[in-house]
Amino acid sequence: MVQRFREKLNNLRKDPFWRNVGSLFSGTAIGQALPILIFPLLTRIYPKVIFDVYFIYSSIILVTKIISNLQYHYALLLPKKDTHARALLAFNTAISLGVSALLMLIIIGIHPAVSKLIDNPNLANWLYYIPLSTFLLGLFETFMFYLNRLKKYRYITYGRVSKGIVLVVTQSLFGFLGFTADGLLYGLLLAQGISVVLLIFYAFRSDPACFVFARSDIGGLARRYKDMPLYDTLISFLNNLSSQLPVFMLTRFFGAGASGDFGMSNKIVNTPTGMVANSVGQVFYRETSDIMHSGRDLKAFVKRMYRNMFRIGIVPFSILLIAAPWLFDWILSDDYMSTGFMTQVLVPFFFISFMNNPATSLLTMLNKQKAGTLYQLALLGGRLLALGAGVLWFDHVLITVGLFSLVSIGFNIFLYFYLLRIAANPNTNYHI
Structure with a gap:
């Protein structure tokens, strides 16, 4: 098993795509890890x-x-x-x-x-x-x-x-x-x-x-490139708004402490994992452009990226799912144990979002901004309903965040299959 892991690691090192990712990630890890440490x-x-x-x-x-x-x-x-x-x-x-x-x-x-x-x-x-x-x-x-x-x-x-x-x-x-x-x-x-x-x-x-x-x-x-302000801005705005929706709603209904727990959880987990996803995403965007120019198999490239993202994330996210409250209590202080419990609720969503993150640029590259806009509108509506249900029916912060996480997981699973489908039939006439 160890030998197989070493072979996989060596294959990643030989792959130009992952070498460029490593170049971005190595120093980025220092820059992003320092604020967490x-x-x-x-x-x-x-x-x-x-x-x-x-x-x-x-x-x-x-x-x-x-x-x-x-x-x-x-x-x-x-x-x-x-x-x-x-x-x-x-x-x-x-x-x-x-x-x-x-x-x-x-x-x-x-x-x-x-x-x-x-x-x-x-x-x-x-x-x-x-x-x-x-x-x-x-x-x-x-x-x-x-x-x-x-x-x-x-x-x-x-x-x-x-x-x-x-x-x-x-x-x-x-x-x-x-x-x-x-x-x-x-x-x-x-x-x-x-x-x-x-x-x-x-x-x-x-x-x-x-x-x-x-x-x-x-x-x-x-x-x-008018589709970028018309659609990409709206897509990204809706995505970030729906991602930060718990901060605003938790502040309103459960106080700043609850939104602070969500923010701290998001920061602690998504800063290190986000720097991996963003590093992969930047190189993925560049490599996708080259693949589109050369006519190579885009779907195979996307599937390979997903497999490697899963391998990178499975261990750290599993540890957080099991031990987040005690890790937060030990590392930060006993004031932040509640942040650990909230993290456990959010980890499954964080994991699948981590895997999807690099491939979302396909919506821009393949002229699917309209579909992306509809997806983000539906996601925003679903998250709003989930948070509203948690507030009105349960009046419990963790259940409210749990409903938000569950809805987000469902939408990310749909996005995964949609991205694979459009990668199989790319529109080579757009922007390239």
Whole structure:
């Protein structure tokens, strides 16, 4: 059995696809693991109520990040001409700036009413920083995808590592200096800003002409990839909104502590597993484009990816399913044992979502955004009904989250079979 495992590992190392994944993942693991490793310290510096606010803020910017560049960053990998990619790079940057400015105007207008509604001075003050976070996240996605186009995976890794290191150092330092009300936020903003600056520097270093473009190209490219803002933005927005729906509903009906447990669980589990899925997803997106150009068997490639994702995830997710409450109690503190119980309820959903994550880019590559939009609308409705049923009929936080998890599992199983079906008959006339 050990020998067979070694053979499988050697085969993965020889596969160019998984070598590129490893290049992204190795440094990313450091950058993403550091904030998780520092949590036992941070949970003893900052009060739990601040973490509750921090995860609500994080949930909000995960939703606003989707509209930060209207998903045009996905188009950076698709044009054959480098001049077109450079025009899209400038276009993405302009969109991020415009969206963030609009968000600031909206927040200034609604802030007084929202402050009274949420009755939380910390969160009310943090709302003003949402446009800045949204702008930085939009730039990070844009330049990360541009470096992906250039196959500069090492530089993407450096950007992620820098973000993790700065986040750990600054959040710890602000906490020790007594900024226990806003230190988590200040550290997050600094980490976002520094990582963006590094990615911009690496893009210029890799392609000194990256900021040279023809304005006349932008209009045609915007129309050529118009399905991305029309459908991909809506798909991603609905996906993130439905994923973060428990945070908003749990806050409303069970208090910030319940939403904090969900946020912490999501962070602890999906940060390390998400960096694997995202690393695979970036290379998968690039390799899918190459397969479409060459006419190779896309379905076989997708099935192989699923098998390997299952092998990667089965052990860590099984451990969490069995021992999450005691792990959270031991690693963080006894205040977070409730987070462990919530994690057990969510683990099956986290696992199947982990497996599906890389392949969802097929919806864009194969011109299935309309189907993706319908899927996300149905998923949002199903999750809303599940959470509503949990609140109205059971009035129990774990049962409510359990219903959310169960509905999410059912939809992800459907998505798995749908992605395999469209991979069997790809539409080669779209974007390629």
